[in-house]
Amino acid sequence: MVILNCSRVVPKITSLSRPKFTNTQPLVSPVSRRASRAVIVAAVAVSAFSSMSYDRELAAAKKAASLAARLCQKVQKALLQSDVQAKSDKSPVTVADYGSQALVSFVLERELPSDSFSLVAEEDSGDLRKESGQETLQRITKLVNDTIVNDGSFSVPTLTMEDMLRAIDSGKSDGGSHGRHWVLDPIDGTKGLYFARWHNRFVRGDQYAIALALLDEGKVVLGVLACPNLPLASIGGNRLHSSHDEVGCLFFAKVGAGTYMQSLDGSSPIKVNVSTTDNSEEASFFESFEAAHSSHDLSSSIAKKLGVKAPPVRIDSQAKYGALSRGDGAIYLRFPRKGYREKIWDHAAGCIVVTEAGGVVADAAGNPLDFSKGKYLDLDTGILATNEKLMPLLLKAVRESLEEIPSAL
Numbered sequence: 001m002v003i004l005n006c007s008r009v010v011p012k013i014t015s016l017s018r019p020k021f022t023n024t025q026p027l028v029s030p031v032s033r034r035a036s037r038a039v040i041v042a043a044v045a046v047s048a049f050s051s052m053s054y055d056r057e058l059a060a061a062k063k064a065a066s067l068a069a070r071l072c073q074k075v076q077k078a079l080l081q082s083d084v085q086a087k088s089d090k091s092p093v094t095v096a097d098y099g100s101q102a103l104v105s106f107v108l109e110r111e112l113p114s115d116s117f118s119l120v121a122e123e124d125s126g127d128l129r130k131e132s133g134q135e136t137l138q139r140i141t142k143l144v145n146d147t148i149v150n151d152g153s154f155s156v157p158t159l160t161m162e163d164m165l166r167a168i169d170s171g172k173s174d175g176g177s178h179g180r181h182w183v184l185d186p187i188d189g190t191k192g193l194y195f196a197r198w199h200n201r202f203v204r205g206d207q208y209a210i211a212l213a214l215l216d217e218g219k220v221v222l223g224v225l226a227c228p229n230l231p232l233a234s235i236g237g238n239r240l241h242s243s244h245d246e247v248g249c250l251f252f253a254k255v256g257a258g259t260y261m262q263s264l265d266g267s268s269p270i271k272v273n274v275s276t277t278d279n280s281e282e283a284s285f286f287e288s289f290e291a292a293h294s295s296h297d298l299s300s301s302i303a304k305k306l307g308v309k310a311p312p313v314r315i316d317s318q319a320k321y322g323a324l325s326r327g328d329g330a331i332y333l334r335f336p337r338k339g340y341r342e343k344i345w346d347h348a349a350g351c352i353v354v355t356e357a358g359g360v361v362a363d364a365a366g367n368p369l370d371f372s373k374g375k376y377l378d379l380d381t382g383i384l385a386t387n388e389k390l391m392p393l394l395l396k397a398v399r400e401s402l403e404e405i406p407s408a409l
């Protein structure tokens with residue numbers, strides 16, 4: 001029995017209409033009537049509690065991802081200005097990856113002080129603790145402090161380099177099927193951020209995302225995707241974008257509560273849904289920009305079987321899940337090389353953003369993704385995402401293509 005102190009639930013429960021007993025139904029004794037009402041009360045309370053119990057966590061996750069996005073935009077702006085630095089080494093990106101992870105960890109711990117904190121994240125501080133990492137660590141520390149000061153909502157003393165290392169290393173959890181674990185990719189689509197500077201019209205698909213999700217007892221219960229370079233307007237059908245398009249999207253989803261999108265600078269959220277098309281010829285599909293991350297041969301064979309006419313939209317990062325959740329395209333295909341093991345931080349947030357928008361995410365055997373097994377996803381060949389009507393067609397086309405070109409992976 002869940003003992004709730006959230007009084008908001010009680011009025012709902014007392015307003016439960018008393019079941020109507022017509023003379024055709026066997027009369028139930030007062031005791032079992034009380035018992036059945038207790039079961040209804042508990043069920044309503046648990047479902048209300050469970051959907052309500054993640055509100056604080058979702059608010060904290062949105063704040064953390066938005067702040068980390070601001071830090072990344074600052075780095076990307078610097079990249080766009082300093083040719084030499086961007087050409088000579090990857091350190092600017094490293095600064096953003098580490099800075100984003102430190103900032104997300106800092107915000108979550110401050111916004112949710114009473115919770116036990118477990119974070120499964122991509123980066124660790126190993127390289128920063130070496131002599132060669134000191135200059136980068138200094139830049140990260142300055143960048144994180146500047147972002148916190150500009151935000152103005154935390155009154156904290158300036159964070160030290162030691163604080164940075166500790167914040168980055170709080171991401172060492174392995175997750176798993178018990179308890180609560182945050183799952184973070186501080187910059188998903190690193191290449192999308194780094195190479196963005198090479199194309200002034202963003203044709204490279206230079207997308208990246210700060211991807212943050214919460215696992216509770218092995219299930220993804222909320223997810224946030226901050227996509228600083230994703231236009232608010234649809235990117236479907238390879239519409240070219242001018243640099244005047246408004247960019248910067250924040251997608252967020254909570255189990256049972258749908259998926260919403262707002263601009264990164266905080267416009268009011270709109271509810272989004274995946275494409276409802278059941279005609280695969282109309283469908284367009286997303287895939288990795290990097291052929292090394294997903295077999296483009298296999299996906300084009302699948303597309304041909306489905307009669308898809310539109311060319312693939314190839315962009316970096318989980319921004320693809322965000323674009324799918326709002327119906328910019330109907331299908332997402334990902335077929336890494338044989339032996340590659342997908343990490344949970346590359347898909348947890350994107351997965352719930354699509355499923356809460358009415359989509360389905362599965363592996364090539366049609367199994368849902370299982371995030372409860374630690375840092376890795378055990379998959380049967382690749383990841384597919386689409387709507388419920390197209391999924392059976394897609395699975396069939398995938399199976400046939402895998403049989404025809406087994407060497408594609």
Ligand SMILES: Nc1ncnc2c1ncn2[C@@H]1O[C@H](COP(=O)(O)O)[C@@H](OP(=O)(O)O)[C@H]1O
Pocket residue numbers: 122185187188189190191287288289290292293294315316317318336337340343346
């Ligand atoms: N050989 C490979 N196959 C599949 N995914 C890979 C890969 N090498 C790296 N990746 C992952 O692909 C992610 C980017 O996804 P996408 O291909 O959709 O842009 C990278 O995330 P990071 O950029 O966070 O490292 C990385 O984890």
Ligand SMILES: [Mg+2]
Pocket residue numbers: 185187188189345346
């Ligand atoms: Mg990633």
Ligand SMILES: [Mg+2]
Pocket residue numbers: 122185186187188189190
């Ligand atoms: Mg990453």
Ligand SMILES: [Mg+2]
Pocket residue numbers: 122190
């Ligand atoms: Mg990486």
